[in-house]
Each structure stands twice: as structure tokens, then as C-alpha cells.
Amino acid sequence: MQISIRQLSKSYGSVAALNAIDLDIASGELLALLGPSGSGKTTLLRAIAGLEPIDGGRIRFGDIDATELSVQERRVGFVFQHYALFKHMSVLDNITFGLRVRKRKYRPAREEIRRRGEELLKLVQLGGLEARYPNQLSGGQRQRVALARALAIEPRVLLLDEPFGALDAKVRKELRVWLRQLHDETGYTTVFVTHDQEEALELADRVVVMNAGSIEQVDTPEAILRRPATRFVAEFVERDAAGQYTAAHPPPPRTVHERVARAVRVG
């Protein structure tokens, strides 16, 4: 499903969280929203999902104008940073939730729901764990259950908010590779938010670098690294001997002029 966003705006009081955002996402693309905290990347993701009311602009899913559609009607698969699994439901019940709450007319038969759930469990490599509860799973397993649950509704688009943020470094790397494979197998249009440039550059087809509610650059990882469009992008993806800049430790502004500009932008 192709997504196009036009002039999307949102502000909290006098602070602009999204500044007339224009963005086109190709069907089947794996897109990363990269930026420091407060850059508006999560707000943009939630706005696409319909979880965040917007002040202006339009969002289109293919031929459908989704701007006025409710969260339910948008049929997006949303994976929350802390998974938001239903604690009191088994893994299978979690995954099939989206099918079970459908109106009777559209609801598959009970056996069919179970079959689909088990199929999805296999897809996320958790076959045999259907009777477990979320608190009996590791972080990486929970993440995969959340993904399977989102996939169960055959979403128009898959949206992931800091999908690896709550995992330790080793699991994070494994899941990253796995997510890329899964994406290539299933072909869902996927947007994920991250503040980790390595994650964005390694995983995504294209990377959207955001800063203070605006898009600084949209490009392939290679182009972002080789030809950063703005100084902000250059500094954000800059690598030095000691390590990498991340959202938690963004590069310091270099000139007084820029420091002022940054302060004004951040508000």
C-alpha cells in the first residue's frame, strides 16, 4: 500500500511537533524515521496510525483518503515500543484478538482463527508457544508476538515504534536481521521509528531524518551517509572513533549561529 502525506501539521500548544510534513512512501518499502527525541518521528508515526489527532494536512493510503478515518477503519498494524501485549491473554489469544473482535459477518470461523494464529506464530518463529502468557516470554519473544498480532489483521501498513528500543544489544541485532527477512517475505509497507542511526541505515530501504518537527532529508542509507543534505544530517550520522551519536547524545551545535537556530527550532 502506497502512502502519501501532505502538509501534515501538529502542535502542542505553541510547540510545533510536525511542521507541514510532506512524505511519500512506496508500496512494499521499509522506511525508517530517524531523529533525536522530540524530533516528531513518533508523533508522525502515531498520526499515520490515527492515534494522534492532527491539526491539518492529509494522509492517503493508496486511493483512500485516510485523514478522517478512525483508528479501526485505517487497519494499520501498530507495534508499540513496550509491546502493549494483553497481559491476561495467552499468546494465541493475543495474536488472534484482531480477528476475534470483528463483527460476526466478517469474523472467520473459530477453527480458521486458530489456524491463522498458529500460522502467524510459525511465521514469527514461536511455534508451540501459543498457550504461554506474555510474562512468560523474553523481550524478543514478546516483540515477535506483538508483530504477529499486528500482522493478523492483514494491515494496510505496518508501523513500528522503536521496535528494538527495549531489547538488549545482542537480541536487537538478531531481531533486526530477522525483521528485514520477514519484511522481504511478506512485503508489507513498513515504517519504523528509531533514534539509532545504525539501525536505520542498516535496515531500511530509505531513511527519513527528522529534526524539530521537520524532515531534513529523505534518502537511501548510502546517500544519507555520502551526501547529507544539511549540517544536521551530517552531524547526526557522523561517526567518530569513540562511537556513534545517538538521540540521547546528539552532536553539539558547532557555531553560535547554529546553536541559536537550534534553540529556536526546538522551542
Next chain:
Amino acid sequence: MSAVAVGHRRFRSATAEPRAVRWLLIGFTCAFLVVFLLLPLVVVFVQAFAGGIKAYFAALADPDSLSAIWLTLKTAAIAVLLNTLFGVAAAWAVAKFEFRGKDFLVTLIDLPFSVSPVISGMVFILIFGAQTWLGGWLIDHDIRIIFAQTGLVLATVFVTFPFVARELIPLMQAQGSDEEYAALSLGAGGWQTFWHVTLPNIRWGLLYGILLCNARAMGEFGAVSVVSGKIRGASNTMPLHVEVLYQDNKMVAAFAVASLLALLALITLGVKTFLEWRHGDELAALRGR
């Protein structure tokens, strides 16, 4: 072995109180609880059975007593139901939405804790009493509120409405809204989300709140006493009936009804302890306040 023992004696932990202080504190607490809690409870049951088991049950089977028991159960049931609905709605509003005056609303919910129950009873008399315009109109239309069960329910609702809300607000705030959002994004409607996601998440906290609310509703004396008029067999609840019997010098009967109230309290305590033991993790969010 002996070296360890010697070590213990010589290096007392810096934070530990001297042994004498410790035993004094523990002893004082226990003595206090025995005198002020255990002894009265024992006295209630001893007095209740002072005339033998037959007299005990005869006192409870008295029509006025039965009417008081029945009235208390009915009043508590209605008040608890209303306050459960109110508590869930209020907690939902406070925990899931941002709006102006939220802190003030939370303070208002606590009001019955700080207002004397007698005053809350008086307020209802002032609103619905026969001498007011509204009260006169109600009497003209044969709607009885004061000296009737409606008044008892109103007074009980007022006194007990913080209980469920106060249990749920911190719990729902701690849980956030992500699971609800997840349910919505998966296509669930508002009611489906509430029944399948929100309610199961708060069920033990809710039950805990209902228990406390119920215990208070059944035991309420002050507010109820003002609006009841204490008409025997008509508008007397159990606590009021105990007082009436006591003033009539019917000791066995008074303590028999009192023992029933005490029993209800003990059952509540038992269920509450069980919940805390069984679902401590979830309830921990409540104790943090």
C-alpha cells in the same frame, strides 16, 4: 560457628535499633491492637452469646432486626453498584484524558474522606427536607427521600464514593493507555476494548475497591443516622438498629446485630488479605500512593 556468633554480638548493624527499643515498639503495637481491636471484638461476640445461642438467633429473627439487615443489604448493594460505575468512570476520565481542572477533580473525589458524615447527612436534609421548596414538591408528588430508603442510599453513596475511584486512579495511571490503543488499532470498538482489555487489567483493583466500599456502606452510621429518622422496621439500618436496641437496654439483641456487622467486616478483611496475597503485584500499584 562460635566465631560467627561472637561477630554478631560485636558488630551490631549500624541501622538496627537497640534490642530493648525493638521489643518495646513491637510490644506496644501488639498491646494497643489487643486493647483497641481484639478486646472489643471479643466483647461483641461474648455479649451477643451471653443469653445462649437460642437468644442470639431469636434476636436476629426479630422482625425489626430482619428488616434492618435487609435494608442494610439493599442499601449497600445499590450504593456499591452506583459507586462502582462512578468510580470506573471517574478513574477512566482522570487516568486516560488530559483536561483542565483534573487535580481539582481528584481533590473533590476525596472530599467525603474529610467531611464529617453528619454534615453530609445534613446536606441531604437541607436539599430534600419537607421545609424546602424541592422537598415540598417531592412530598406533594408522593416521592419520599428523607426518612426513606432513597435518602439512605443517597447518604451512603456520598460517604462511600471515593473508595472505588481512589483504588482505580493510580492503577489505571500506572498502566497507561497503550493496551487500549493496541486494541483499537486491531479493530476493536470502544466497548470491546473496555470489556476485553481495560476491565481484565483492573479487575483485582476494582474488586478491592468494591470490598472497601461495601464494608463502609454497610457500617455507615453518621450520615445515615441523620436522614433515616430511625423508624423501626422501616428506615433503620443495622448500625442504627444496634444503637436503638442498645438504648432500649436490649443488650443481647444489640450485640447480636453488632456481631453480624463485625462478621461482615471480618469476611471483608479475609477476602482483602486473600486478594493482597494472591494478586500482590497488581495491587502494589495501589500501595505506592
